[in-house]
Amino acid sequence: MIEYKVIFHIDELNKWKLLLSNVSNLLKASDNNKYSVEVLANAEAVKYYAATQNLEADINLMEQLREKGVKFVACNNALTANNLLQKDLIHFVDIVPAGVAELIIKQSEGYAYIKP
Amino acid sequence: MIEYKVIFHIDELNKWKLLLSNVSNLLKASDNNKYSVEVLANAEAVKYYAATQNLEADINLMEQLREKGVKFVACNNALTANNLLQKDLIHFVDIVPAGVAELIIKQSEGYAYIKP
Amino acid sequence: MIEYKVIFHIDELNKWKLLLSNVSNLLKASDNNKYSVEVLANAEAVKYYAATQNLEADINLMEQLREKGVKFVACNNALTANNLLQKDLIHFVDIVPAGVAELIIKQSEGYAYIKP
Numbered sequence: 280m281i282e283y284k285v286i287f288h289i290d291e292l293n294k295w296k297l298l299l300s301n302v303s304n305l306l307k308a309s310d311n312n313k314y315s316v317e318v319l320a321n322a323e324a325v326k327y328y329a330a331t332q333n334l335e336a337d338i339n340l341m342e343q344l345r346e347k348g349v350k351f352v353a354c355n356n357a358l359t360a361n362n363l364l365q366k367d368l369i370h371f372v373d374i375v376p377a378g379v380a381e382l383i384i385k386q387s388e389g390y391a392y393i394k395p
Numbered sequence: 396m397i398e399y400k401v402i403f404h405i406d407e408l409n410k411w412k413l414l415l416s417n418v419s420n421l422l423k424a425s426d427n428n429k430y431s432v433e434v435l436a437n438a439e440a441v442k443y444y445a446a447t448q449n450l451e452a453d454i455n456l457m458e459q460l461r462e463k464g465v466k467f468v469a470c471n472n473a474l475t476a477n478n479l480l481q482k483d484l485i486h487f488v489d490i491v492p493a494g495v496a497e498l499i500i501k502q503s504e505g506y507a508y509i510k511p
Numbered sequence: 512m513i514e515y516k517v518i519f520h521i522d523e524l525n526k527w528k529l530l531l532s533n534v535s536n537l538l539k540a541s542d543n544n545k546y547s548v549e550v551l552a553n554a555e556a557v558k559y560y561a562a563t564q565n566l567e568a569d570i571n572l573m574e575q576l577r578e579k580g581v582k583f584v585a586c587n588n589a590l591t592a593n594n595l596l597q598k599d600l601i602h603f604v605d606i607v608p609a610g611v612a613e614l615i616i617k618q619s620e621g622y623a624y625i626k627p
Contacts (some may be wrong), residue, residue, distance in 0.1 A: 296412060380540045399616065423609075
C-alpha cells in the first residue's frame with residue numbers, strides 16, 4: 280500500500296457535481312493505495328458550502344466523503360467577497376486565509392494537484 | 396538534452412482541439428528537450444475516443460501524435476458512465492480503472508500536470 | 512519565512528479577472544511567506560496582453576503586480592496564431608517559444624501549478 284496526497288481545486292460552482300464524482304471514484308478505487316484528499320474551493324465555488332443552497336443529496340454525499348477523511352476547505356477571501364460567514368457554511372468546512380496560498384503550500388508538501 | 400514527463404488532463408469534450416494543439420506544439424518545440432506525454436481523459440471527454448464521433452482529421456492527428464510516443468488513456472469509470480466499451484474506442488487508447496488515481500500517481504512519479 | 516514558487520496557467524480570455532484577483536490575494540496574504548509568481552498565457556488568453564484590448568484599470572492592476580515581482584509571459588505559438596507581435600503587447604510581457612514547455616520546465620524546478 281502506498282500513501283498519496285491530493286488537493287482538488289474548484290473555483291466554478293457548476294463543477295461541484297464533477298468534482299464530487301471524481302473524489303468518490305478515487306476513494307472507491309480498488310488499487311490498495313491510500314489517498315489523503317483535500318478539496319479547496321475559492322472564488323464563486325465557496326457558495327456551494329452555504330448549506331441552504333444545496334440539495335439534501337449533495338450534502339449527504341459530502342458528509343459521506345468527510346467521514347472517509349476528505350477535508351473540505353474554503354478560501355476566506357472568497358467567503359468575504361460573497362458575504363458569507365463561517366456560520367453560514369456546512370459545519371465541517373475548514374477556512375484558510377488565502378486559497379491560492381493553500382494550493383501552493385500543499386503542492387510543496389507533495390500533494391498532487393487536480394482541477395476538475 | 397533533458398527528459399521531461401507530463402500528463403495532460405481533459406474532462407470536457409470541447410477542449411480536445413486545444414489539447415491536441417498544445418501537445419503538437421510541445422513536440423514541435425525546438426528546445427532539444429525530450430517530452431514524454433500522456434493524455435488522460437475522464438468524465439465526458441472519453442467520448443472523443445469513440446472513433447465514430449470524430450472527424451477523420453482528428454483521428455489522423457491523434458495517430459501522428461501516437462507515433463511520436465504520446466500515450467492516450469481513458470478512465471474506466473467514465474467509459475462505464477458513458478456506456479462505452481474498449482471495442483468502441485480508437486485502437487491505441489489504454490484504459491485505467493480510475494482516471495484521478497492515474498493523475499495522482501503520475502504526479503508522484505515526477506510528471507508535470509497541465510489542464511488545457 | 513518560506514519561499515514558494517508558483518506558475519499560473521491561463522488559456523481562456525474570460526478567466527483574466529479571476530486570475531488577477533487570485534494573484535492579488537496571494538501577494539496580500541499576511542502569512543510571512545514569499546511567493547515568486549509567473550503568469551503563463553497561451554491560446555486565446557494571450558490576446559489580453561495586447562494593450563488596446565484592455566481596460567485601463569486592468570493594465571494598472573497588471574503593472575502593480577509586475578512591480579511586486581509578478582512575471583507575465585506569453586506563448587509565442589499563441590501569439591503567431593493570433594497575429595500578434597511583441598510590439599503589440601504590454602511592454603513588460605516576456606515571450607517563450609512554447610507555453611506548455613514552460614509549464615513543464617517550471618514544475619520540474621519546483622513551481623506549484625494553478626489553473627484558475
